[in-house]
Amino acid sequence: MPPEDGGGPALGRIVELGLQVLAPVTALTGVLYYFGYIRYQEFFAHFGVDLTSAGITRAGFVVGSARVAFGPLAAALLVALAALAGHYALTPRLTRAGGRPLAALGACALVLAAVAGAGLVGLPLGTALLPPAALIGAALLAGYLSHLAGRRGVPEPLRETFDRTRTARIVLLTATLTVAVFWAVSTYARERGREAAEAFERSLPLQARAVVYSRERLFITGPGVEVQQLTGPGAKYGYRYSGLRVLTHTADRWLLVPPVWDPGTSTVVVLPDMAEEIRVDLAP
Known part of the structure; x- marks a missing residue:
């Protein structure tokens, strides 16, 4: 057959x-x-x-x-x-x-x-x-x-x-x-x-710390957030923000929060992941 x-x-x-x-x-x-x-x-x-x-x-x-x-x-x-x-x-x-x-x-x-x-x-x-x-x-x-x-x-x-x-x-x-x-x-x-x-x-105080470097001032504020103006010769970035914590990171953006969260006053910082304009370093 x-x-x-x-x-x-x-x-x-x-x-x-x-x-x-x-x-x-x-x-x-x-x-x-x-x-x-x-x-x-x-x-x-x-x-x-x-x-x-x-x-x-x-x-x-x-x-x-x-x-x-x-x-x-x-x-x-x-x-x-x-x-x-x-x-x-x-x-x-x-x-x-x-x-x-x-x-x-x-x-x-x-x-x-x-x-x-x-x-x-x-x-x-x-x-x-x-x-x-x-x-x-x-x-x-x-x-x-x-x-x-x-x-x-x-x-x-x-x-x-x-x-x-x-x-x-x-x-x-x-x-x-x-x-x-x-x-x-x-x-x-x-x-x-x-x-x-x-x-x-x-657990925010224990989360990874984010240090943000930017060419322009970003006016990031919040409890525990510090800003430092970088004035050294040849500095690529003009401002340094420390004390932030990483909420999440995707392929094109960072979501950062202050180390102390107050539902009434705290805000989430959304930053584009741009190496030329903004750099985000992480620290334990």
Whole structure:
């Protein structure tokens, strides 16, 4: 028998496998990018800086969030593995049992949905992460209940309706789970960004010192910032500013802050990275 033209079936399987691998990688990259964006946004907002002024790239959002998000992602995978093991362990018992296990799971899903609803309307629940986590749990339990109901057999009067609404259930549960995941990611990212900014503010005296040399006077002021006019013969720069701390540095700009941060009076100094006009030296 002659081979298939172009290796059709084999190529199709390779493409399908590639898509199966790329889909979760793409989704994970999107979540990491969103997490990094929200975290950096909250961090710089603490110092009154708009995120666009920080010059963080898309790759920077992903790389900067990978280390912080590793713990929650690993925990989520462990929970998923535990749920999968529990499914295989409990399925035979659930199949033989009556409707009580399904009713108990349904009650748990309703309670979790109620907790998520309470968080949406602003009721205090102790932690901001509880409502999105509850919504994730409610969506997963609802999907699992739908799966179990299909395996156990739906009563005949409901069979036709159950079959017709399969696509609608999948779409609704997928949309709910997606919203819940991004809600949880946003909440966690804001908390971590706020914590990082507060920790950075407390450690400002220990951060790397920046010494700025400039040809023209820059009028940089702030508590702990000193300026010295350089008048020596042949001096390339006319002014020297010391005492500043590095908030961040990108390919084309420096963001510097005074060593003592006062939310009411302190400002962030944004300087272009220009070797001819401005030079920034770092000291421990």
